[in-house]
Every structure is written in structure tokens, then in C-alpha cells.
Amino acid sequence: MSTNHNRLAILIAIGAICGFMAAYFIGKPMQSVGWIGDLFLNLLKMMVVPLVFFSITSGITYIGDIRRLGKTGTLTFVYYMLTTAISVTVGLILVNIIKPGKYIKGTADGEIVEVAKKQIDISDIILSFISDNIVDSMAKMEMLPIIIFSLLFGAALTTVDVGKQVTNTISTLNETMLKMVMWVMELAPIGIFALVAAKFAEAGSIAALTKSLGIYMITVILGLAIHGGIILPLFLKFSSKKILKYFSDVSPALITAFSTASSSATLPLTLECVTKEAKVKQDSALFVLPVGATINMDGTALYEAVAALFIAQAYGVELSITQQIVIFLTATLAAIGAAGIPQAGLVTMVIVLKAVNLPLEGISLILAVDWLLDRFRTTINVWGDTVGAAVVEKVTHTSKQNV
Numbered sequence: 154m155s156t157n158h159n160r161l162a163i164l165i166a167i168g169a170i171c172g173f174m175a176a177y178f179i180g181k182p183m184q185s186v187g188w189i190g191d192l193f194l195n196l197l198k199m200m201v202v203p204l205v206f207f208s209i210t211s212g213i214t215y216i217g218d219i220r221r222l223g224k225t226g227t228l229t230f231v232y233y234m235l236t237t238a239i240s241v242t243v244g245l246i247l248v249n250i251i252k253p254g255k256y257i258k259g260t261a262d263g264e265i266v267e268v269a270k271k272q273i274d275i276s277d278i279i280l281s282f283i284s285d286n287i288v289d290s291m292a293k294m295e296m297l298p299i300i301i302f303s304l305l306f307g308a309a310l311t312t313v314d315v316g317k318q319v320t321n322t323i324s325t326l327n328e329t330m331l332k333m334v335m336w337v338m339e340l341a342p343i344g345i346f347a348l349v350a351a352k353f354a355e356a357g358s359i360a361a362l363t364k365s366l367g368i369y370m371i372t373v374i375l376g377l378a379i380h381g382g383i384i385l386p387l388f389l390k391f392s393s394k395k396i397l398k399y400f401s402d403v404s405p406a407l408i409t410a411f412s413t414a415s416s417s418a419t420l421p422l423t424l425e426c427v428t429k430e431a432k433v434k435q436d437s438a439l440f441v442l443p444v445g446a447t448i449n450m451d452g453t454a455l456y457e458a459v460a461a462l463f464i465a466q467a468y469g470v471e472l473s474i475t476q477q478i479v480i481f482l483t484a485t486l487a488a489i490g491a492a493g494i495p496q497a498g499l500v501t502m503v504i505v506l507k508a509v510n511l512p513l514e515g516i517s518l519i520l521a522v523d524w525l526l527d528r529f530r531t532t533i534n535v536w537g538d539t540v541g542a543a544v545v546e547k548v549t550h551t552s553k554q555n556v
């Protein structure tokens with residue numbers, strides 16, 4: 154790890170810790186630094202659309218032979234599905250053992266949460282893959298259509314005659330974007346300090362949470378810790394990376410994920426850390442990470458399953474094994490459908506609740522702590538993407554050598 158990166162990683166960690174302390178000791182007045190955090194967040198978000206376009210396009214052209222794209226794509230997909238399924242299973246097991254919802258009685262206070270009114274169906278998720286206007290999607294930062302467009306664009310580029318010249322240009326533009334990210338990273342310690350300080354000051358005392366919500370939070374955080382601390386490192390063992398070193402290389406991205414609660418806003422740093430610090434080859438990273446930031450959300454999937462069961466328990470609804478399998482499937486899908494933005498998972502939760510006929514008002518039970526859990530799950534989402542890049546790199550390159 155370069156000394157500069159080392160220095161920055163430490164400064165970012167100090168920024169986050171000071172942010173917590175400032176919120177704790179100074180309290181509400183710290184909300185006034187929120188705009189500095191927003192400024193940092195906007196700088197990151199500004200990079201996301203061009204970065205996704207250039208990194209996916211140049212990732213595809215690195216892969217070159219379209220048949221190998223199929224291989225990398227299949228492998229990436231298998232990794233995403235497998236890890237997401239495991240993480241939902243961990244969540245389901247924990248919530249069935251701990252039963253956090255039994256501590257509250259079904260108290261639908263009638264307050265129907267705005268988000269819950271929004272009808273979301275599975276067909277909506279599938280439709281959201283394609284946009285009728287890519288410029289409009291870019292303006293709205295709708296990542297799925299941008300990914301599909303970039304994949305098609307990159308694939309087409311490898312088949313046209315003058316493609317080679319354009320390929321070089323795109324790879325230069327991608328490097329340029331990463332350079333801009335490096336500049337923004339210099340501001341990360343201050344930006345992260347402000348984001349953490351303002352948000353925690355606004356939320357007030359976490360200790361004031363009720364017992365059941367506290368136990369619900371512990372269930373989610375424990376599940377995320379098991380997935381991030383045991384399961385994902387086991388996957389990482391398949392790559393040639395050393396677990397602790399890899400973790401430290403990508404730690405600035407993880408802290409940023411925690412501070413921003415957005416996989417998409419973190420993507421610039423994720424790409425930078427994985428390719429520049431952890432030295433994962435571009436052909437894997439440039440494909441796996443941007444796609445992962447949008448569809449691979451292990452943390453979100455786990456949370457959706459735990460939250461749905463928590464709501465069921467709170468309302469005294471016994472869910473059969475079949476219903477839990479439905480939750481397993483819909484939580485996976487809801488995580489894929491959730492955008493990489495703050496609290497997107499809360500919105501797609503509607504799919505899970507509706508699938509097993511749980512009251513949508515149940516969302517109001519978990520609303521108070523969602524902003525905090527969002528940070529933990531986003532960190533695991535990003536950690537899952539970075540591990541995926543290393544695993545896909547290892548498998549594709551080993552099999553290439555064996556050919």
C-alpha cells in the first residue's frame with residue numbers, strides 16, 4: 154500500500170471517529186456542518202455516471218473477446234447470487250433464533266408510511282433495466298439502464314473496425330476519471346467528518362431506542378458481521394489476496410460507504426482502491442464493481458429478510474417455511490432492485506412484505522433506526538463487491554492460464 158494511501162486511510166478513519174465524538178459531545182449544533190458533507194457527497198456523485206459508463210465500457214474492451222465476457226459475466230452473476238443467497242439465509246436463521254419482534258405487540262398506529270403507498274411489483278424491477286431515454290436516465294442517475302447501455306456500447310465497440318482507437322481513448326478517459334476521484338479523496342477526511350457529525354447529531358441519542366428496536370438492530374448488525382467477517386473472507390480465500398491486507402486496501406471505500414450510505418456514491422473510491430491499491434486487474438474490477446454497486450447488495454438482502462420477519466413477529470404473524478422461502482426469494486430480488494442510494498432498501502421492502510401479505514404499515518416500526526442500519530448494510534454491500542472483484546479476477550485468470 155502506498156504511503157499516501159496509508160496516510161489517507163488513517164485520516165479518513167480519524168475523520169469518522171471525530172465526527173462521532175463531535176456529535177456525541179457537542180450534539181445538535183453539529184448539524185450546521187452538514188453542508189460540508191453534502192458538498193463532498195455531491196463531488197462524488199458528480200463522478201458516478203461518467204465513471205460507470207467509462208469503466209464498464211473499457212472493462213468490456215479489456216476483456217476483448219466477447220465469449221470471455223460471457224465467462225466473466227456468468228462468474229460474476231454466480232458470485233452475486235451465491236453470496237446474496239447465503240447472506241439472506243444468515244439473516245433468516247438469526248431472526249428466527251433471536252425473535253426481536255416478539256418484544257413488541259402489534260402496534261399498527263395507523264401511520265401509513267409514504268414509501269409504503271408506492272406500489273412496486275416485480276415487473277417494475279424488470280422494466281427498470283431498460284430506459285426509453287438514456288440521457289434522461291443519466292440525468293436521474295438511474296444506474297440499471299446506464300449499465301445495460303454501457304455493456305451494449307462496449308460490446309458493439311469491440312466489433313467495429315475503428316473500435317481499437319476509440320478503445321484507447323475510452324481507457325484514457327477512464328483513467329482521467331479515476332484521477333479526479335483521487336483528488337476528491339483528499340477531501341474525504343473532512344467530508345466524512347461532516348457527514349458523520351451532522352447525521353449523528355441530528356439523530357440524537359441512540360441509547361434512547363426501545364428494547365425491541367435495539368434487539369432488532371443487534372440482529373441485523375450481527376448478521377452483517379457474520380457475513381462480512383466470516384463468509385465473505387472465506388470467498389476471498391479463493392483469490393490470491395491476503396484477507397487483512399485486502400481489507401486495509403479497500404478500507405477507505407468501506408468507511409465512505411458507512412458515511413454516505415450509498416454504494417453508488419462510494420463507487421469512485423471502490424474502483425480506485427480495488428484497482429490502484431489492491432491491484433486487482435482492470436478487466437475484472439471495471440466490470441464487477443460498477444455492476445455490483447447497483448445489483449449486488451448482500452447487506453440489503455439480509456436486512457430485508459430480517460426486517461420482514463421482525464414485522465411479522467411484531468404483528469404476531471406466524472410465517473410458514475413456504476412463506477419464509479418466498480421471503481428468501483423476494484428479499485434477494487428486492488436487494489437487486491434497490492438502487493445504491495440511501496435507504497433504497499426501505500422502499501423495495503414493500504415487495505417482500507406484499508409477497509407474504511404483511512401490513513405495509515409495519516415499515517413504520519423500523520423507520521426510526523433505518524438510517525443507521527443503512528450505513529452498516531451499505532458497508533457490507535461494498536465489501537461484497539470488492540471481494541467479488543478479487544474472486545472473479547482469480548478464477549478468470551487461472552482458467553485463462555489453463556487454456
Ligand code: ASP
Binds near residue numbers: 414453499530534
Ligand atoms: N443504501 C444502500 C446502498 O447504497 C441500499 C439500501 O440498502 O438502502 O447500498
